[in-house]
Amino acid sequence: MSDKAVEDLTEAEAKAELTMLAQRLAAADLAYHRDDTPEITDAEYDALKSRNAQIEQIFPHLKRSDSPSEAVGARPADGFAKVVHAQRMMSLANAFDDKDVADFVEGIRKFLGLGNEQTLDFTAEPKIDGLSLSLRYENGVLVQAATRGDGETGENVTANARTIADIPQKLSNAPTVLEVRGEVYMDHADFEALNAAQTAKGGKTFANPRNAAAGSLRQLDAEITRSRPLHFFAYAWGDLSEPLADTQLGAIGKLNALGFQTNPLTRLCDGAVALSDHHRMIEQMRATLGYDIDGVVYKVNDLSFQSRLGLRSTTPRWAIAHKFAAELAWTWLDSIEIQVGRTGALSPVARLRPVTVGGVVVSNATLHNEDYIAGLDSKGEPIREGRDIREGDWVQVYRAGDVIPKIADVDLTKRSETSVPYVFPESCPECGSAAIREPGDSVRRCSGGLICPAQAVEKLKHFVSRAAFDIEGLGSKQVEQFYKDGWIKEPRDIFELNARYSSGLKQLKNLEGWGEKSAEKLFAAIEDKRSIPFGSFLFGLGIRHMGEVTSNLIASHFGTVDVLVDVLERASTDPSAMEDLLSIDGVGQVMAEALVAAFQQDSAERASIDRLRHVITIQPAEARVGTDSPVSGKIVVFTGTLETMTRAEAKARAEALGAKVSGSVSSKTDILVAGPGAGSKATKAQSLGVQILDEAGWRALIGD
Numbered sequence: 001m002s003d004k005a006v007e008d009l010t011e012a013e014a015k016a017e018l019t020m021l022a023q024r025l026a027a028a029d030l031a032y033h034r035d036d037t038p039e040i041t042d043a044e045y046d047a048l049k050s051r052n053a054q055i056e057q058i059f060p061h062l063k064r065s066d067s068p069s070e071a072v073g074a075r076p077a078d079g080f081a082k083v084v085h086a087q088r089m090m091s092l093a094n095a096f097d098d099k100d101v102a103d104f105v106e107g108i109r110k111f112l113g114l115g116n117e118q119t120l121d122f123t124a125e126p127k128i129d130g131l132s133l134s135l136r137y138e139n140g141v142l143v144q145a146a147t148r149g150d151g152e153t154g155e156n157v158t159a160n161a162r163t164i165a166d167i168p169q170k171l172s173n174a175p176t177v178l179e180v181r182g183e184v185y186m187d188h189a190d191f192e193a194l195n196a197a198q199t200a201k202g203g204k205t206f207a208n209p210r211n212a213a214a215g216s217l218r219q220l221d222a223e224i225t226r227s228r229p230l231h232f233f234a235y236a237w238g239d240l241s242e243p244l245a246d247t248q249l250g251a252i253g254k255l256n257a258l259g260f261q262t263n264p265l266t267r268l269c270d271g272a273v274a275l276s277d278h279h280r281m282i283e284q285m286r287a288t289l290g291y292d293i294d295g296v297v298y299k300v301n302d303l304s305f306q307s308r309l310g311l312r313s314t315t316p317r318w319a320i321a322h323k324f325a326a327e328l329a330w331t332w333l334d335s336i337e338i339q340v341g342r343t344g345a346l347s348p349v350a351r352l353r354p355v356t357v358g359g360v361v362v363s364n365a366t367l368h369n370e371d372y373i374a375g376l377d378s379k380g381e382p383i384r385e386g387r388d389i390r391e392g393d394w395v396q397v398y399r400a401g402d403v404i405p406k407i408a409d410v411d412l413t414k415r416s417e418t419s420v421p422y423v424f425p426e427s428c429p430e431c432g433s434a435a436i437r438e439p440g441d442s443v444r445r446c447s448g449g450l451i452c453p454a455q456a457v458e459k460l461k462h463f464v465s466r467a468a469f470d471i472e473g474l475g476s477k478q479v480e481q482f483y484k485d486g487w488i489k490e491p492r493d494i495f496e497l498n499a500r501y502s503s504g505l506k507q508l509k510n511l512e513g514w515g516e517k518s519a520e521k522l523f524a525a526i527e528d529k530r531s532i533p534f535g536s537f538l539f540g541l542g543i544r545h546m547g548e549v550t551s552n553l554i555a556s557h558f559g560t561v562d563v564l565v566d567v568l569e570r571a572s573t574d575p576s577a578m579e580d581l582l583s584i585d586g587v588g589q590v591m592a593e594a595l596v597a598a599f600q601q602d603s604a605e606r607a608s609i610d611r612l613r614h615v616i617t618i619q620p621a622e623a624r625v626g627t628d629s630p631v632s633g634k635i636v637v638f639t640g641t642l643e644t645m646t647r648a649e650a651k652a653r654a655e656a657l658g659a660k661v662s663g664s665v666s667s668k669t670d671i672l673v674a675g676p677g678a679g680s681k682a683t684k685a686q687s688l689g690v691q692i693l694d695e696a697g698w699r700a701l702i703g704d
C-alpha cells in the first residue's frame with residue numbers, strides 16, 4: 001500500500017493501486033475462507049479495504065468490475081453455525097405515502113369482509129434501523145439467538161446475544177417455548193463514542209449505527225460484542241407453546257412484563273387517518289430519539305384477524321412499514337455508464353462525485369432506462385417536467401431505505417452551455433450486438449445472448465450465487481477470472497472442470513491466488529453440488545422474471561424436471577399445459593412465456609440447459625406444505641358467493657394448506673367449491689365429474 005495521501009494520487013497511480021488492492025484482498029479472502037490460514041491480520045485486511053474504498057470515492061470511474069468493495073458478506077460470517085428458524089423470519093411490505101396506508105387498511109377490511117360499522121384497530125410503532133434477532137427460550141431459559149439471515153436460515157449468535165444487557169437470560173412465568181423477535185441497535189451517542197475509540201486505536205470505523213450494530217453482534221469473539229453497547233427492542237414473536245395474548249398490544253405488553261424493552265412510542269390507532277397522524281408525530285420526533293428509525297410499522301391488533309390474514313411468501317398481510325420520505329443530496333454526475341446484466345438488459349448507471357446521503361457515501365446511482373434519462377415515464381409522460389439528465393449535470397440524489405440510490409432531479413441553471421443530450425447506445429457496449437427495445441418494453445436488451453461475454457458472466461455469477469447452486473469458493477470474482485481464462489463458459493463447464501483438467505489441479509494451483517489446498521476444496525465444493533434440489537436448479541438457470549420463491553413453487557408443483565420440461569414443450573400448442581403453469585401462485589403470463597422460451601427445443605439456451613442436465617442430478621421437489629392436509633396438491637376452484645369469508649381469504653387459506661387455486665374448471669380440477677349463484681362453472685364441473693362442495697362442506701374438509 002502506498003504511503004501517499006489518497007488526494008495526492010495521480011489517476012495512473014490510483015488505477016495501479018486499485019489493481020494491486022483487488023489482487024491482495026482476493027488472495028487474502030481465499031486464504032481466509034478456503035484455506036483457513038489467514039495470511040494477514042484483520043486490522044491489515046481492514047486497512048486495505050478502507051484504502052480501496054477511499055480511492056474509489058475519489059476516483060469513482062476507476063472502480064474495477066471486481067472491486068473488493070462489492071464483495072458480499074462480512075468476513076466473520078463464515079464462522080457462525082447455521083440455524084434453521086422454527087418459523088420463518090418475515091420482512092415487511094412498504095408504504096411510502098398516506099395513500100398507500102389507506103390502500104393497506106382498505107385491502108385488509110376487504111380481505112376480512114368487514115362492514116362499515118365494524119372497527120379495525122392497528123398498532124403503530126417505530127421501525128428500528130438495526131438488525132433483527134430471534135431469541136429462543138425453553139422453560140424460561142435463553143437457549144438460542146439467531147440472526148435473520150435469509151429468513152429461513154440465520155446465524156447462531158447465542159454467545160454474543162448473552163452479552164447484551166437488554167436481553168434477559170432467564171424469564172419467569174414464560175410459556176414453555178417462546179421465541180422473542182426484535183431489533184438489535186446501537187444508539188447515536190454510543191455509535192459516536194465507538195467510532196472515536198476505533199479511530200484512536202487505528203481500527204475500523206462504521207458508516208452508520210446499523211452497520212456498527214451488525215458488525216458488533218456478528219463478532220466471532222463474543223468478548224468484543226460485550227465491549228460494544230448494544231440494545232434490543234422486542235416487537236414480535238415466532239414459535240410459541242401457548243398464545244401470549246389476544247391482541248398485538250397485549251402480546252407486546254406481556255413481553256414487556258417478562259422483562260423485554262418494548263418501544264414506548266407504540267400506539268393503538270383505529271384507521272388510516274390515525275395511523276398517518278402517528279407517523280407524522282414520530283417523524284417530527286425522529287431527530288430527538290437518540291437512535292435511528294426509518295419508518296413506522298403498522299400491525300393489525302386483533303391476533304385472530306392476523307391469523308386469518310396470514311402470510312405471503314416473505315411478508316405478512318397484516319403488517320406494513322410506512323417509510324419516511326427519502327433523504328436527498330445534490331452532487332455532480334460525472335458520467336453515465338452502461339452495464340449489461342444477466343438477461344441482456346442495458347442498465348445506465350450514474351457515476352457521481354461522492355456525496356453523503358443519509359449517512360452513507362454514495363458514488364453510483366441507477367438511472368433505470370433510456371426514457372428515464374430522457375425525462376419520460378413508462379407511459380411516455382414527462383417526469384421532472386420533462387427535464388433530461390446529462391453527463392456533467394448537477395443532480396439530486398436520494399436513497400429510500402436500503403435500495404440503490406436514485407436520481408430525483410436535475411438543476412438546469414447549473415447545466416453547461418456545451419452539454420449535449422445523452423445518446424443511449426443501440427448496440428451492446430460489451431459485445432457489439434444490436435441492443436433492441438421491444439415495443440412496450442422500457443428496457444433495451446443486448447441481442448447477443450450467450451455470445452455476449454457480459455451476459456454469460458452475469459448468468460454464471462447468478463448460477464453460483466447463494467440461492468442457486470451456492471458453490472463455496474466460487475464467487476463472482478472467481479467466475480470472472482475463470483471466464484476470462486477460458487475455463488468456464490457455461491454452467492456445465494463448472495462440473496467438468498476437474499475431469500477436463502485432470503491435470504487441472506496443477507493448473508489451478510499455478511493460477512494466482514490459488515494453492516493446492518484451495519483448488520482441492522473448490523473441486524470438492526463443486527462435487528457437493530452435483531446433486532441439487534430442483535428449485536435451486538431452476539432458479540440457477542437465471543431465466544428472466546423468475547425469482548427464488550417462484551422457482552421453488554414451480555419445482556414443488558411439478559415435482560420433477562422431466563414433468564416440467566414436458567409441460568413447457570407442450571405449452572405453446574396445448575392450452576391445458578399453459579393453464580397448468582398459470583395455476584401456480586405467482587406465475588403470470590409473462591413469466592410463463594419466459595420459461596417456455598428458455599426451454600424451447602433447438603434454442604441455444606435449451607442446448608446449454610441440456611448439457612448441464614447431463615452432468616448433474618436434479619433432486620425431485622417435495623410437495624410444498626403439510627402433505628397431511630386433505631387438500632394438499634389438489635386443484636381447487638371457487639365459484640359463486642362465499643358467505644363466511646371473502647374470495648381472497650378463501651384462496652389464501654387453501655394455498656396455505658397446499659392446494660392450488662385456479663380460476664377456471666378443467667379436467668384437472670379436483671374440487672369445485674360452489675356458493676349460491678354458481679353458474680357455468682358448476683355445470684362444467686358436473687359434466688367432468690369433478691367433486692363439488694358447498695362452503696360448509698369445504699370448511700368441514702379443511703377442518704375449519
Ligand code: IVH
Pocket residue numbers: 090091092125126127128129130131132148183235236297316319321
Ligand atoms: S415486525 C412479521 N416491527 O424491519 C413482522 N419489524 O423490513 C416482523 N423492524 O426484518 C417484523 N422495527 O428487522 C417489525 N417495530 C418493528 C420493526 C421491525 C424494525 C425490521 C425487522 C424486519 C424489517 C422488515
